[in-house]
Amino acid sequence: MGTYTTLPDDIQKVDVIVAGGGTAGCVVASRLAEADPKLSILIIEQGINNYNVPEVVHPALFPRNLLDDSKTALFWKGNKAPQLADREPIVPSGGTLGGGSSINWMVYTRAQRSDFESWNTPGWSANELWPFLKKFETYHGKGEREHHGYDGPINISSGTFRAKRAENDFIEAAAKIGYHELKDLQNLDANDGVERWLRYVGPDGRRQDAAHRYLHPKLQSGDYPNLHVLVESQVVRVLFDDNKRAVGVEYQPNPKSQAGNVSVRTVGASKMVVVSSGAIGTPLTLERSGVGDPTILKRAGVPVVEALPGVGNDYQDHHLTLYAYRTSLTPRETINGFTDGRFNVQESIKKNDELLGWNSMDASGKFRPTEADVSALGPEFKEAWERDFKNASDRPLMIIAMYLSFFGDHATLPDDAEYVSMANWTAYPYSRGHIHITGPDLSSPIDFDVGYLGDKHGLDVKKHIWAYKTQREIFRRMSIFRGELASSHPRFPAGSKAAIVEKVEGPVLDDDAKRIEYTVEDDKAIEQHVRETVQTTWHSLGTCKMAPREKLGVVDANLSVYGVKGLKVADLSVPPENVGANTNNTALMIGEKAADIFIRELGLLGKERL
Numbered sequence: 001m002g003t004y005t006t007l008p009d010d011i012q013k014v015d016v017i018v019a020g021g022g023t024a025g026c027v028v029a030s031r032l033a034e035a036d037p038k039l040s041i042l043i044i045e046q047g048i049n050n051y052n053v054p055e056v057v058h059p060a061l062f063p064r065n066l067l068d069d070s071k072t073a074l075f076w077k078g079n080k081a082p083q084l085a086d087r088e089p090i091v092p093s094g095g096t097l098g099g100g101s102s103i104n105w106m107v108y109t110r111a112q113r114s115d116f117e118s119w120n121t122p123g124w125s126a127n128e129l130w131p132f133l134k135k136f137e138t139y140h141g142k143g144e145r146e147h148h149g150y151d152g153p154i155n156i157s158s159g160t161f162r163a164k165r166a167e168n169d170f171i172e173a174a175a176k177i178g179y180h181e182l183k184d185l186q187n188l189d190a191n192d193g194v195e196r197w198l199r200y201v202g203p204d205g206r207r208q209d210a211a212h213r214y215l216h217p218k219l220q221s222g223d224y225p226n227l228h229v230l231v232e233s234q235v236v237r238v239l240f241d242d243n244k245r246a247v248g249v250e251y252q253p254n255p256k257s258q259a260g261n262v263s264v265r266t267v268g269a270s271k272m273v274v275v276s277s278g279a280i281g282t283p284l285t286l287e288r289s290g291v292g293d294p295t296i297l298k299r300a301g302v303p304v305v306e307a308l309p310g311v312g313n314d315y316q317d318h319h320l321t322l323y324a325y326r327t328s329l330t331p332r333e334t335i336n337g338f339t340d341g342r343f344n345v346q347e348s349i350k351k352n353d354e355l356l357g358w359n360s361m362d363a364s365g366k367f368r369p370t371e372a373d374v375s376a377l378g379p380e381f382k383e384a385w386e387r388d389f390k391n392a393s394d395r396p397l398m399i400i401a402m403y404l405s406f407f408g409d410h411a412t413l414p415d416d417a418e419y420v421s422m423a424n425w426t427a428y429p430y431s432r433g434h435i436h437i438t439g440p441d442l443s444s445p446i447d448f449d450v451g452y453l454g455d456k457h458g459l460d461v462k463k464h465i466w467a468y469k470t471q472r473e474i475f476r477r478m479s480i481f482r483g484e485l486a487s488s489h490p491r492f493p494a495g496s497k498a499a500i501v502e503k504v505e506g507p508v509l510d511d512d513a514k515r516i517e518y519t520v521e522d523d524k525a526i527e528q529h530v531r532e533t534v535q536t537t538w539h540s541l542g543t544c545k546m547a548p549r550e551k552l553g554v555v556d557a558n559l560s561v562y563g564v565k566g567l568k569v570a571d572l573s574v575p576p577e578n579v580g581a582n583t584n585n586t587a588l589m590i591g592e593k594a595a596d597i598f599i600r601e602l603g604l605l606g607k608e609r610l
C-alpha cells in the first residue's frame with residue numbers, strides 16, 4: 001500500500017493496472033479496491049501527488065494551476081489553425097493525481113438527458129446511468145431532492161462564500177431578457193434558464209477532487225494494503241502477449257520531475273489494464289501500443305497489434321470565449337486579489353479565509369435562442385437548429401457563465417476597478433478534430449488538430465456571435481456594470497452603435513425590450529474577434545468512442561477495446577457524442593459505471609470488506 005515515485009522491487013505484477021490517475025482513474029481504482037481489498041491494483045500517474053497541494057485544495061487558487069510553470073497541468077500544443085487566425089492553440093488538461101478534478105474550475109453541471117440517449121449504447125441510457133450520477137455525490141443544494149445523491153464521496157455545495165450582490169444582479173438581469181431562474185438546472189431535463197450554481201467544493205471550503213475524495217482516505221487508512229499509486233511516471237505503452245491479451249505496461253519516470261532517473265521499466269497485470277489517461281492521453285497511449293489506424297501507426301513506426309481506425313478521431317471540446325467587464329464590486333467580491341498579489345495567500349490559508357473556499361462562479365445558465373434569433377442567424381443555421389435542437393428541448397445552444405475573476409494578464413489591467421469575466425461556450429460543437437502520435441515515444445511530437453470553428457458551414461462561430469450579444473445584454477443590465485474592457489471585446493467599426501463603452505455608471509440598459517443594434521460589419525468584427533480568441537474549455541472528449549466498430553468505435557458497451565483482450569478504456573475518451581455541460585460530472589459517472597462493469601467481470605461482487 002502507498003504512494004511511490006519508484007515502484008518497490010516486490011511489485012512486479014498486480015491484478016489490475018490503471019494507466020492514468022485522473023478523475024475517472026481514481027474512481028475506478030478506489031471502487032475496485034472497495035469491492036475486494038485483496039485485489040492488487042496499481043495506478044500509474046504521470047504527474048505529482050496532489051495531496052494537500054495548496055492550489056489544488058483551496059478553490060480560489062484555481063487559476064494558478066494554469067500558469068506557465070504549473071506542476072499540476074499538462075499543456076498540449078495544437079496544430080496551426082487557419083480558421084483560428086493562424087494560431088497554434090494550447091489545450092491544458094489535468095496533469096497531477098486527480099487529473100482534471102484537481103485543477104478544474106469546480107463548476108457543477110450535469111449533462112442533459114438526450115445527451116446520454118444520443119450515445120445509443122445498451123446500459124448507458126439516462127435512466128440506467130441515474131444510479132451512477134447519484135452515487136458519487138453528496139448534494140448540499142436547494143435543488144430537487146429526488147434528482148441528487150446524498151452519500152457519495154464528492155460534496156456539491158456553495159463552499160464557504162457566495163458574492164450575493166453580483167449573483168442576484170445576474171439572475172435579475174437575465175430574467176429581463178427572458179432567461180428565468182430555475183430551481184434545479186442540473187436535473188437532466190431543465191434548460192433555457194439560469195441558476196445559482198453549486199460547485200465541487202465541500203461545505204468546509206475544500207476542493208472535491210477525485211484523489212482527495214476517493215483515493216487518499218484509502219491510502220491513509222491502512223485498510224487497503226493492495227492499493228498502490230505510482231506517481232511521476234508515464235505509461236509508454238500497453239504490452240500484449242501473443243494472443244493479444246494486455247499483460248502489463250511499459251512506463252518511465254517522468255523526466256520533468258525525475259530527471260536523471262529515466263529508464264523504461266515494465267510491470268505486469270494478470271487480470272486487466274485500464275487506460276484512463278484522458279481524452280488526449282488515452283488515444284496516444286493506445287497508438288503507442290499498436291492499437292489504432294494502421295496508416296498512422298506505420299507513419300509513426302509502431303507495429304500494428306490491432307487495426308482500429310477510430311483511435312484519436314473525432315476530437316471534441318466546447319469552444320470558449322471570455323469577455324471582461326469593469327464592475328463596482330469590491331476586492332472581496334472577486335478572487336482577483338489571490339491572482340494579482342493583493343491578497344496574502346499564506347496569511348489567508350493560515351486564517352482560513354472564507355474567500356478561499358470559493359470558485360468565483362455563482363450564477364450562470366444554459367441558453368437557447370428565440371425563433372427570431374435563429375432566423376437572424378441565416379438559413380443554414382435555421383436548418384441545423386430545426387434538425388438538431390428545435391425538438392430536443394433539453395439541449396442548450398450555449399452555456400453562459402459569470403466568473404467574478406479576470407482571466408488574463410493582471411498587469412495589463414487598469415487599477416481603477418475590479419474586472420470580471422463572462423464565459424461563453426458551445427454546448428454541442430459541429431467541428432471535429434483529431435489527435436495522433438507521429439512517433440513511437442513519449443517525446444515524439446503529436447499531430448493535434450483541435451478543430452475549433454472548423455465546421456463546414458461556419459455554424460459554430462455563429463453560435464458565438466449570438467452568445468456574445470446575449471451575454472452583453474445581460475451584463476449591461478446589471479447594476480454592477482461599470483464598462484467593458486476594450487481589449488477583450490471585438491473591435492467594432494468607427495461609429496458603430498454597438499461600440500464598446502469603457503467607463504459608465506451601470507446599468508445602461510433599462511428598457512427590457514430594447515436590444516443593442518449590430519450591423520453586418522459589427523457581426524464581422526465579432527466573428528473576427530472570436531476567431532482570434534476562442535480557446536479550449538478544457539472539455540476534451542470522444543477520441544476512443546464507445547460505438548460499433550464499423551462506426552469507428554474503439555470500445556464496446558463494456559469499455560473493452562475491440563480486437564484485444566483484457567484492455568479497457570475508462571475516461572472521457574469514450575463518450576461517442578458530446579454533453580451539454582462541463583465534463584467533470586460525466587467523467588466521475590464514467591468512473592463509477594466502469595467500476596461497476598469491471599467488478600462484475602472480475603467476479604468481485606460480494607467480496608467487499610464486511
Ligand SMILES: Cc1cc2nc3c(=O)[nH]c(=O)nc-3n(C[C@H](O)[C@H](O)[C@H](O)COP(=O)(O)OP(=O)(O)OC[C@H]3O[C@@H](n4cnc5c(N)ncnc54)[C@H](O)[C@@H]3O)c2cc1C
Pocket residue numbers: 019020021022023024025044045046047066074092093094095096097098099100101103104105106107108109233234235236276277278279281282285537538539540570571572573582583584585587
Ligand atoms: C483547467 C480546467 C478547468 C475545468 N473546469 C471544469 C469545471 O469547472 N467543471 C467541470 O465539470 N469540468 C471542468 N473541467 C473538465 C474536467 O475536469 C475533465 O473533463 C475531467 O477531469 C476529465 O476526466 P478524465 O478522467 O477523462 O481525464 P483526466 O482527469 O484528465 O485524467 C487523465 C490523467 O491521466 C494522466 N496521464 C496522461 N497521460 C499519461 C501517461 N502517459 N501516463 C500516466 N498518466 C497519464 C494525466 O496526468 C491525468 O491525471 C476542467 C478541466 C480543466 C483542465
